[in-house]
Amino acid sequence: MGKPLNVGIIGCGAIIAQYLANIPRLETLKLVAVADLDPARAQAVADGYDGVRAVSVEDLLAAEDVDLVLNLTIPAAHADVALKAIAAGKSVYGEKPLAATTAEARQVLDAAREAGVAVGCAPDTVLGTGVQTARKAIDDGLIGAPISATATMVTPGHERWHPNPDFYYQPGGGPLLDMGPYYVSALVNMLGPVVSVIGAASHTRTERTIGSGPREGQVIPVATDSHVTGILVHASGALSSLVMSFDAVNTKSSNIEIHGELGSLVVPDPNYFEGAVELFTLGADAWETLPVSAGYVDSGRGFGIADLAATPAGSEPRAGGQLAFHALEVMESVLESARSGAAVQIRSTAARPALVELTVLAGSAEETTAEGQVQEIVA
Known part of the structure; x- marks a missing residue:
């Protein structure tokens, strides 16, 4: 408690810019390392941020100071990278979809449950x-x-x-x-x-x-x-x-x-x-x-990770693996139905995540609204 969640990013493609714009704004998160199959891309990111090092994927997964792996690889690699991070004892937050297939996604959730680590997934x-x-x-x-x-x-x-x-x-x-x-x-x-x-x-x-x-x-x-x-x-x-x-x-x-x-x-x-x-x-x-009445104010990609960091151990984050799995099964089933011409029953479920009260996360720009005082979550 009171310590930032140390984040290591695997995958330095186009989407990383949006996370890099927001992680430094959030006091509950600290970016410590980046990795990419192209070392030059990782080094270019590290060069722009004090205290961030560019390393190989293997070294990032083994790093003791990385608490959570932000998985920004292509969809086909989502499950493989997530499983390796979980095997290393790290929580995972991935870009969508959770995996390329529900079979792969189920492996990720099962491995995380056994390892006692958290899984989150875009979109936040x-x-x-x-x-x-x-x-x-x-x-x-x-x-x-x-x-x-x-x-x-x-x-x-x-x-x-x-x-x-x-x-x-x-x-x-x-x-x-x-x-x-x-x-x-x-x-x-x-x-x-x-x-x-x-x-x-x-x-x-x-x-x-x-x-x-x-x-x-x-x-x-x-x-x-x-x-x-x-x-x-x-x-x-x-x-x-x-x-x-x-x-x-x-x-x-x-x-x-x-x-x-x-x-x-x-x-x-x-x-x-x-x-x-x-x-x-x-x-x-x-x-x-309608007046703005709920949600994280002035938010962006990375706020789902901050929400995960604030989620009590054993509870499901709002942008969590169960919701991502359910959404993936829904989409996969739509495509299955398109091939077969028959309706498909959805086997999984996901509880509606709790409403986000109107909130400013510590480190982001503070605002107030006509609805009244905005709640603040501190590190």
Whole structure:
């Protein structure tokens, strides 16, 4: 108690910049080491931060001063790196998805349970003020009993901006496994666990052309579906509709809408931590923007690790392995249903994580709101 959680990062690709922007802001976390298969990339990160050393993956896993491994490798390597970290006695927080398959993810959770270490997993965007304010509105009964939800993500493809987009178009990638975790995790936070799904999927192209970076113009193969739709049946009885596409161009649909007996909510993009929540109640004349009322204020990637650090031993973090496993099984089952044409029952479950009270973590920018005093969690 009172000591920062020492973090070592494995994988120094594009996503690391977002974690590096936030870990130094959080007093409960301390970055001590980084590693990458390309030593030069790890060294470039270490050079920019005092007290951070660049080491090999093996040395990071063996380091006595690393409490938690932040796993930022490609999805195909998530399980392997997590299992090695757990075998070394370290807790793990990974980028989404938890693993490439539920079979691999189950190995990770089982190994962590046996070793007595914690597992967390992105996205922690659901802990920000956007999704959490919507969650509180639902909990407060502002829309009555939830009936349905829609979740829509449309983009023409990550190869247009990502310099190394290959893994997005291989098994373990695709729009559902890449972007779906944000949406499914948000839906489970707001509406509870899923009990069955049905899906359909397609892909319109067998090749993609990289649009930026040193490989611009290079053609890469597509080996996974790039447009996926699904219906999720929640244990509560609510029905959620998903559209996840790397094929279509754009949409005017809200990222997420929740509809209830007494009103409807527009929920901000779950790929981000903030955003306006809009409410239209039965009999109203117009939409109203709700005041920020829950979630980590001024948050970003890495806040899920801070939440894990504040979670009592033996309790499940809000951005924890059980939720990540459930979301992965839901997505994997949508794809299975798309292949078979039959509904698929979901075997796992995940409790709705506890609401994040409006909170400023120590070390982040302090704010107050019209809702009143903001809670502060100290190291």
